[in-house]
Amino acid sequence: MTDFAAPLVPTDDLTAAAPTDLDRMVAELRDHERFLLTAHEGPDGDALGSLLGMHRLLQKLGKDSVMFLAAKEFPLPIEYRFLPLEEVFHEAPADMADRVIVFLDCGNIDRMPVDFVTKGANRKLNIDHHHDNTRFGDVDLVVPGASCTAEIVYDIAHRMGVPIDAEMAMPLYVGLITDTGKFMYENTNAHTHRVAAELIDAGVDVDDTYRRLYEHVPIEKLRLVARALDGIGRHCDDRLVVSYITAEDYAATGAGEEMTEGVIDHLRSIEGTKVAAVIRDLGNRGRAARKVSLRSSEGDVDVSAIARKQGGGGHKRAAGFSTDDDLPTLVAFLSAEVTAQLGD
Ligand SMILES: [Mn+2]
Secondary structure (H helix, E strand, C coil): CCCCCCCCCCHHHHHHCCHHHHHHHHHHHHHCCEEEEEECCCCCHHHHHHHHHHHHHHHHCCCEEEEECCHHHCCCCHHHCCCCCCCCECCCCCCHHHCEEEEECCCCHHHCCCHHHHCCCCCEEEEECCCCCCCCCCEEEECCCCCCHHHHHHHHHHHCCCCCCHHHHHHHHHHHHHHCCCCCCCCCCHHHHHHHHHHHHCCCCHHHHHHHHHCCCCHHHHHHHHHHHHCCEEECCCCEEEEEECHHHHHHHCCCHHHHCCHHHHHHCCCCCCEEEEEEECCCCCCCCEEEEEEECCCCCCHHHHHHCCCCEECCCEEEEEECCCHHHHHHHHHHHHHHHHCC
16 A cells, blocks of 8 residues: 555656645645535546545545536436446535535636536635646645546545545546546556556456446447548648548437547547647537647647637647637648647
């Protein structure tokens, strides 16, 4: 077992989270009794995993914890439907005024655009690993060196001396594998693997979790991937690869918009690619006409800087934004940004 007094992040990342941030967060969790936990809209494996993991942690501390996600998020993408989220609230609990809000995996407060959560007078705790986190909380624990928010939740549990059981380990493990691309992205480090090892010791069924996440793929999703790959455009001397998935593509394949996840990994794997972009029509589900997902494949382009110019954000190698711009406008914008960062 890890020494609880050991640094909670790898030694070279100590500057990213001064121990006082962690101590203050631990004190907040100890000193309050009622919490409402939430994560970013369009929740991914880390958002859901850290939400569930923190919920379980607070329950084990004897706290009153409720989880909140907007009703529009359901049904979740197929790969996440096995997660035990039956207790999630879709509206404010009656005693909302008494609750401390814990934001998980939210780089900024607009990532959770629900008024009762963001606009109330409630105390706000912000636990996240996005390097561009706006530190919107009353107390912030932002650890850019952590592979995922679930890893930070694990570190909090260890600091608080709460033993991790299988019920808590599984969702945290989901956060770990999804945010690290199955331990392949550059955010993966030795600490990530140590956390994974301890979660497996605590009862995670590795093979079962992997199959639930990655091997229940509906045929409609593969048909959508096929169309997306067929429509690839390469720009900027092939350094920028773009695929545009239209409302018609979803209709023709029977795929839901939530089945788009993963397409971008095919684009970024193409030799010579520096930036991969998947543009997709949002239909009625989004606040804008389209969503643009960006990946930097070799790390020499900071895609979060590109996303921020459009009101979005993310990580240096994985970011996104929403827009009403059309395809030609977006290709021109992305080409200019890639050229600006890499030169001609
Ligand atoms: Mn994350």
